[in-house]
Amino acid sequence: MDSNPESGASIRPPLPPRVLFGQLKWQIYFTLNKMAYVIAKPSGEKYVLSYLPQDIILPKTKETIVLDWYRDSDFDELFSMMKEAVDEGQTYPQDTMDKDHFEKYYLSHDVFVARNPSDQRVMGSFYVKPNFPGRSSHICNAGFLVHRDFRNRGIGEVLFRKYLPIAKDLGYEGSFFNLVYATNHASIRLCRKLKFQEIGRVPKAGKMKGLGYVDALQFYYDLTTLKQDCLTFQDFD
Ligand SMILES: CC(C)(COP(=O)(O)OP(=O)(O)OC[C@H]1O[C@@H](n2cnc3c(N)ncnc32)[C@H](O)[C@@H]1OP(=O)(O)O)[C@@H](O)C(=O)NCCC(=O)NCCS
Secondary structure, three states, rough: EEEEOOOOOEEEEOHHHHHHHOOOOEEEEEEOOOOOEEEEOOOOOOOOOOOEEEEEEOOOOOOOOEEOOOOOHHHHHHHHHHHHHHHHOOOOOOOOOOHHHHHHHHHHHHHHEEEOOOOOOOEEEEEEEEEEOOOOOOOEEEEEEHHHOOOOOHHHHHHHHHHHHHHHOOOEEEEEEEEOOOHHHHHHHHHHHOEEEEEEEEEEEEOOOOOOOEOOOOOEEEEHHHHOOOHHHHHOO
């Protein structure tokens, strides 16, 4: 494996997902009360996505953001964004979040960030990781975050759009969001706008802060239907 100084990721030739995931020795850790499982990824296993870092102009505001891999120096900013979202109690299922839990939950696999090009600060992010172990590990899951100060400018849409080809380039064949709370209007709007298939509804899936029981929607995207490595906005319009 060669080393890429830009991303810190190692280069390896693309492998069919079945071969790739068959080679990885996933470990499943059960936690008592926080999540069903965490699928740990052996260190050093990363693809190089040659199109990152990438400048993107937000259609809504004409601001430029940079889509990039997560770096260790982003940890504090990203953790505080996640902690804020958890404390808001409206979107993620966790009711508490400390640094250790965050590292295991959010940083276990591949993580991407949107940076402000002027000061490199993190404006948004998403992780990509297998939603299931073993025989279903070709189906991934993602967790999106946009800093409260930068919401409703189109950053979330850019992240959702870029997530799809990135996930495909990482070797996944499908994307599954298990738990999009029915009150998470921004996420639902983005899933529908980007034509994710709405495949399920879990009744009373969350006890949200100040709202009580809320249903959750489930969305699937067949990544094998994406034709290009990197989609433009026009591809969905
Ligand atoms: C979901 C999230 C990533 C979206 O980020 P964002 O940068 O604000 O998203 P955008 O600005 O690209 O777009 C949001 C879309 O939702 C719409 N929207 C936002 N709030 C809405 C509301 N209350 N009702 C209806 N639509 C809403 C916006 O109008 C926009 O749609 P449009 O482009 O058609 O106008 C962000 O809100 C977030 O970080 N939330 C907390 C964490 C979270 O929910 N993560 C996902 C877990 S499933």
